[in-house]
Amino acid sequence: MSNIIxxxxxxxxxxxxxxxxxxxxxxxxxxxxxxxxGIFGVCKIKSLGYNVQNIDFYLAxxxxxxxxxxxxxxxxxxxxxxxxxxxxxxxxxxxNTIHPTSHGLSRGWxxxxxxxxxxxxxxxxxxYYHYFENNNSIIGIKDFIKNxxxxxxxxxxxxxxxxxxxxxxxxxxxxxxxxxxINNYSNIQHIYLQTDDPTVVSDFQQINDNRIKYLNTIxxxxxxxxxxxxxxxxxxxxFINKYQMSKSQYLQQILAMVSLAAESEYFVxxxxxxxxxxxxxxxxxxxxxxxxxxxxxxx
Amino acid sequence: xxxxxxxxxxxxxxxxxxxxxxxxxxxxxxxxxxxKVDLKINTTNNMYYKNFDxxxxxxxxxxxxxxxxxxxxxxxxxxxxxxxxxxSYGASKPGLHWWDLFLDNIxxxxxxxxxxxxxxxxxxxxxxxxxxxxxxxxxxxxxxxSNYSSIYLRPNDCxxxxxxYENKINEIINIYNNNNNVFICSNSYxxxxxxxNNPKTLSINIxxxxxxxxxxxxxxxxxxxxxxxxxxxxxxxxxxxxxxxNRVYFATSWNRISNFLFYSTINNIPISYI
Numbered sequence: 001m002s003n004i005i006x007x008x009x010x011x012x013x014x015x016x017x018x019x020x021x022x023x024x025x026x027x028x029x030x031x032x033x034x035x036x037x038g039i040f041g042v043c044k045i046k047s048l049g050y051n052v053q054n055i056d057f058y059l060a061x062x063x064x065x066x067x068x069x070x071x072x073x074x075x076x077x078x079x080x081x082x083x084x085x086x087x088x089x090x091x092x093x094x095x096n097t098i099h100p101t102s103h104g105l106s107r108g109w110x111x112x113x114x115x116x117x118x119x120x121x122x123x124x125x126x127x128y129y130h131y132f133e134n135n136n137s138i139i140g141i142k143d144f145i146k147n148x149x150x151x152x153x154x155x156x157x158x159x160x161x162x163x164x165x166x167x168x169x170x171x172x173x174x175x176x177x178x179x180x181x182i183n184n185y186s187n188i189q190h191i192y193l194q195t196d197d198p199t200v201v202s203d204f205q206q207i208n209d210n211r212i213k214y215l216n217t218i219x220x221x222x223x224x225x226x227x228x229x230x231x232x233x234x235x236x237x238x239f240i241n242k243y244q245m246s247k248s249q250y251l252q253q254i255l256a257m258v259s260l261a262a263e264s265e266y267f268v269x270x271x272x273x274x275x276x277x278x279x280x281x282x283x284x285x286x287x288x289x290x291x292x293x294x295x296x297x298x299x
Numbered sequence: 300x301x302x303x304x305x306x307x308x309x310x311x312x313x314x315x316x317x318x319x320x321x322x323x324x325x326x327x328x329x330x331x332x333x334x335k336v337d338l339k340i341n342t343t344n345n346m347y348y349k350n351f352d353x354x355x356x357x358x359x360x361x362x363x364x365x366x367x368x369x370x371x372x373x374x375x376x377x378x379x380x381x382x383x384x385x386x387s388y389g390a391s392k393p394g395l396h397w398w399d400l401f402l403d404n405i406x407x408x409x410x411x412x413x414x415x416x417x418x419x420x421x422x423x424x425x426x427x428x429x430x431x432x433x434x435x436x437x438x439x440x441x442x443x444x445s446n447y448s449s450i451y452l453r454p455n456d457c458x459x460x461x462x463x464y465e466n467k468i469n470e471i472i473n474i475y476n477n478n479n480n481v482f483i484c485s486n487s488y489x490x491x492x493x494x495x496n497n498p499k500t501l502s503i504n505i506x507x508x509x510x511x512x513x514x515x516x517x518x519x520x521x522x523x524x525x526x527x528x529x530x531x532x533x534x535x536x537x538x539x540x541x542x543x544x545n546r547v548y549f550a551t552s553w554n555r556i557s558n559f560l561f562y563s564t565i566n567n568i569p570i571s572y573i
Contacts, residue, residue: 031338069390147572217554236391245555246396248389253554261328 007044009098010037012060016045021053023080025078028061028241030228031051031251032258032273039127045089047171051082055131062231062247069166071248072134072255083128085176086123094120102292104276114285117276142256145217156190157182160257161200161273172183178268181289185266192264194257196220196227215260217253219243302334303401304365307387307394309344312356312534313558317413317507318387318397319357320429320565324551325410326364327426332408338365341394346517348530354509355528356535358430375401378500397464428565431539435532444479447480447501449544450573451560452490453551456514459489460470463552474548481561482544484537484559485515503540505533542566548573554562 007014012027014037023045025038034057042052057069067074077287078085087299098105098116105115105124117124134142159178173181182188185243191212193204198220204212231239243250258274261267262281268289269278275290282288305516306321308315313485326336340353354362355368362368374394377383382405400410440553454460457492469552475481475497480503484492488508494500505513511520513534521527541547542563547570551557 066389068389104568141556142558148549148554150572176522215554216552236389240388240391240396246388246391 005048005050007041008293009041014041016052017047018050021051022056023052023054024056024058026056026058026060030061030273031059032104032277033100034059034107035128036273036276037123037211038131040095040100040105042131043094043123044087044126044188045097046086046088046091050086051078051086051197052131055079059251062251063141063231063236066236066249067245068251070135071129071140072135072251074135075151076133078232079119085126085254092124094123100273103271104273106275114279117279118285121148121283124276125283128277128280132260138252138255140148140257141252142259144194145215145256146263148211149194149215151239152190153263154265155187156192156264157185157188157190157266157268158192158194158261159204160194160261160267160269160278161204162195162197162272171197173270175200175207177291179207179209181268182266188266192260212276217257218250252276300334300402301333301381302329302336303339303340303375303378303399304336305341305393305399306343307344307396307398309341309346309396311346311558312531312538313561315356315398316429316538317561319361320396320400320425320427321413321488321559322400323361323364323427323429324413324425328410329408330364334402335366336364338362338368339375340368341372342371343374343394345517347527348391350387350420353433354432355434355532356432357433361427361429364427375399381427384408391541401406413475425565428536429562429569431449431535431562435535435539438532438536439543442536442540444480444482444501444540444543447482447544448474448478449482449541449547450474450494451541451548452483452485452550452558453488453553453557453559454485454490455553456486458552459487459512460552461487461489461493463487463550464490464493467550467573470550474573478545482540484541486512488512501540503533503537506531529557538562542568544568546571 003018006014007016014027015024017024023041025034025041027034038055055069056067060070097120098107105117107113139219160177182191189211190209193200193212193214195219203212219227231247239247262278266279266287269275271291279285279288304326306318306322329336338339361545376393378401381401381403383393383399384402384405385400387399388392390394393399394462414514452463454463479499480501483491485491491502506526507521517527517530538559541560547560547563547568549570563570
């Protein structure tokens with residue numbers, strides 16, 4: 001019997017090395033797509049009777065042959081508590097309830113039921129914080145961005161907005177729509193804006209609301225594609241020269257921003273994998289607005 | 300057992316100080332585990348000037364732990380009989396940035412990589428604190444600065460960002476009201492000019508700063524090696540001035556950690572975000 005089990009999970013080259021207890025995750029798409037597929041894959045491997053000790057996290061969209069895991073996450077030993085982390089029945093329950101979609105872990109490609117995610121939330125959180133907990137570099141970056149921008153948690157809203165490639169997937173909210181939703185909450189004093197889309201910045205600037213602070217933390221897309229798309233076509237050296245940060249540092253900045261988004265009292269986001277990640281980190285769907293086709297998915 | 304550290308001096312002076320601190324720290328760990336450590340200083344992509352004397356910048360005493368030190372002008376990507384233990388800056392080949400570690404005996408030895416945590420660097424238990432050269436210290440003594448605070452304003456690379464000044468004007472006025480002397484440091488010449496005429500202002504004039512900036516890609520804009528060296532020495536002097544302040548007040552429009560402040564943090568200078 002081969003010691004490598006191939007896994008067919010939403011594209012790419014995925015497999016499990018039984019001898020090394022290593023899940024090799026090598027596929028394209030964005031960082032959070034790979035995290036959600038990674039969590040699903042851990043469940044799949046458990047259902048086959050194996051525990052995942054290590055994840056080799058190749059992000060083919062960003063680089064052709066580099067394991068980003070150690071640059072982003074804390075590696076934890078599973079050997080002493082594998083059953084506490086995940087039982088076979090939990091893994092099967094998870095897979096029977098939700099799966100990766102274009103708007104995060106959900107039941108169907110065009111449907112979203114928050115009760116599905118709430119049902120598996122304890123499993124999701126356990127696996128996320130075991131396999132994908134931010135390392136100290138990201139915690140430091142998060143603290144830095146928070147301090148240098150004097151960011152607060154109470155009475156704040158965090159908007160994570162994109163257009164670019166998301167136009168192909170769904171109708172996207174306008175800046176006015178984002179703000180009208182936020183204005184339903186009278187206590188919002190600060191609104192933080194995160195985007196990789198320069199048209200989003202200009203849309204919000206035209207509104208001229210002095211509560212809005214654009215957080216200039218990651219490079220902008222220069223066309224209608226998501227910034228991260230096809231980054232494998234440029235070397236890390238070219239990336240550093242162009243953006244004064246490495247590809248790993250870029251991903252660290254993104255993860256730091258996700259932590260900050262989850263710390264804000266209200267989160268307003270576009271439909272994507274953050275639809276799963278942000279409420280999971282917040283521990284609740286309360287005060288999360290997740291738009292799809294101009295309606296809040298959470299309702 | 301043998302170890303080779305390659306220091307690739309290819310970005311800013313702050314980055315260089317962090318990289319040196321990190322590999323000095325790890326060299327101590329390697330030596331205490333029985334390794335003989337050689338240092339290769341790769342100046343291929345150095346943006347200051349070529350053929351410089353490294354020890355005009357940094358205190359030579361820090362580097363006496365190494366079995367040998369060699370300056371090279373071509374990056375090392377592999378060494379016969381050695382394996383790569385560490386490459387700085389993620390998905391890169393050796394010799395691009397910061398430092399790399401080659402070992403002839405890869406084992407479970409854990410090297411310690413500093414988190415990219417910017418201003419929390421001061422909490423790191425460094426085994427070997429980098430010191431700037433005696434020349435830089437002499438330059439500082441000759442300034443005769445005392446009892447001052449510093450404002451460090453860091454716009455984007457190559458960005459003379461006046462908005463950063465406008466956005467922080469109230470905080471800057473407050474700092475001037477509460478300090479007898481204020482050292483102004485910025486990679487934006489325009490920002491410095493806004494404060495240069497205030498009688499409380501202390502500042503360093505860096506040659507050609509008005510036309511060529513003072514941060515990166517010096518050697519692409521200035522060909523005079525003497526001026527390039529003077530600019531690098533004065534930038535290091537600025538690092539030392541910041542690191543002797545009562546306090547550094549820091550603002551950036553870039554949301555990126557500035558390693559220019561690393562020397563201040565390892566010298567336990569309090570830093571306030573304005």
